[in-house]
Amino acid sequence: MRIVTFGATGMVGTRLVSEASGRGHEVVAASRGNAGSGGRNAGYGGASGEAGAGAISTVAVDARDQSRVADLLRTADVAISAVRPRPGEEASVPEATRALLDAAAETQTALLLIGGAGPLISALAPATLVLDDERFVPAQWRSSAVASLVQLRVCEGHGAAWTYLSPPAVLEPGIRTGTYRRGTTTLLLDAAGRSRISAEDLAVAALDEVEHPGEARHFTVAY
Numbered sequence: 001m002r003i004v005t006f007g008a009t010g011m012v013g014t015r016l017v018s019e020a021s022g023r024g025h026e027v028v029a030a031s032r033g034n035a036g037s038g039g040r041n042a043g044y045g046g047a048s049g050e051a052g053a054g055a056i057s058t059v060a061v062d063a064r065d066q067s068r069v070a071d072l073l074r075t076a077d078v079a080i081s082a083v084r085p086r087p088g089e090e091a092s093v094p095e096a097t098r099a100l101l102d103a104a105a106e107t108q109t110a111l112l113l114i115g116g117a118g119p120l121i122s123a124l125a126p127a128t129l130v131l132d133d134e135r136f137v138p139a140q141w142r143s144s145a146v147a148s149l150v151q152l153r154v155c156e157g158h159g160a161a162w163t164y165l166s167p168p169a170v171l172e173p174g175i176r177t178g179t180y181r182r183g184t185t186t187l188l189l190d191a192a193g194r195s196r197i198s199a200e201d202l203a204v205a206a207l208d209e210v211e212h213p214g215e216a217r218h219f220t221v222a223y
């Protein structure tokens with residue numbers, strides 16, 4: 001497949017690009033910060049240099065620029081977004097999400113959004129969203145968690161072919177084990193009560209979804 005990945009220079013985006021390329025897909029790695037870095041296969045740890053890996057090209061584009069996004073999607077089989085606004089820019093989430101969705105609808109391209117854990121139901125309090133449960137979302141992360149709920153609401157009112165992947169509460173760089181559990185709209189906990197996954201394994205789950213789309217529009221994964 002030819003996969004356009006937005007937010008490709010970020011923590012999640014870099015892992016998505018490497019995972020997709022490692023599976024032999026052709027990847028267009030898009031973010032604003034790619035301006036000037038251009039060229040093929042730049043900055044992804046040489047993933048595309050491995051036997052059977054797919055080519056990686058980079059492009060600078062702002063996800064809010066719907067017409068540019070649509071131009072890119074016209075060249076793609078599927079799109080993944082791991083866009084996250086810089087701290088203090090959370091108010092841009094609806095605009096960027098809408099532009100991606102509008103472009104996906106216009107070009108009839110499936111769009112997988114890597115969002116937040118905030119809109120999931122708390123595993124410990126079924127009447128509470130994760131964003132309102134301080135056991136999972138400490139105060140300093142609340143604005144990001146609220147932004148992810150807003151993002152999901154924008155998706156829910158849109159006719160594009162979107163799917164929304166909520167990570168567990170803790171998502172950070174780690175190792176690729178290739179294993180994870182898949183849930184629906186309730187936060188997943190491991191046997192020790194932790195809700196976590198590495199960014200590498202989140203990328204595995206995302207590419208599994210892209211290659212074999214499930215029924216759910218909103219799902220989560222965790223160890």
Ligand SMILES: NC(=O)c1ccc[n+]([C@@H]2O[C@H](COP(=O)([O-])OP(=O)(O)OC[C@H]3O[C@@H](n4cnc5c(N)ncnc54)[C@H](OP(=O)(O)O)[C@@H]3O)[C@@H](O)[C@H]2O)c1
Pocket residue numbers: 006007008009010011012013030031032033034061062063064082083084085086096114115116117118144148167168169170171
């Ligand atoms: N536990 C959780 O729920 C949890 C934890 C971590 C992350 N996440 C989610 O995972 C996703 C990815 O997060 P991350 O940690 O990988 O973020 P990150 O490391 O901050 O990377 C964000 C990426 O988005 C790009 N970006 C920002 N604004 C953009 C725009 N307007 N147009 C195009 N690209 C833009 C950035 O590059 P430029 O700024 O150069 O464009 C960068 O590539 C987000 O949805 C985030 O909320 C969830």
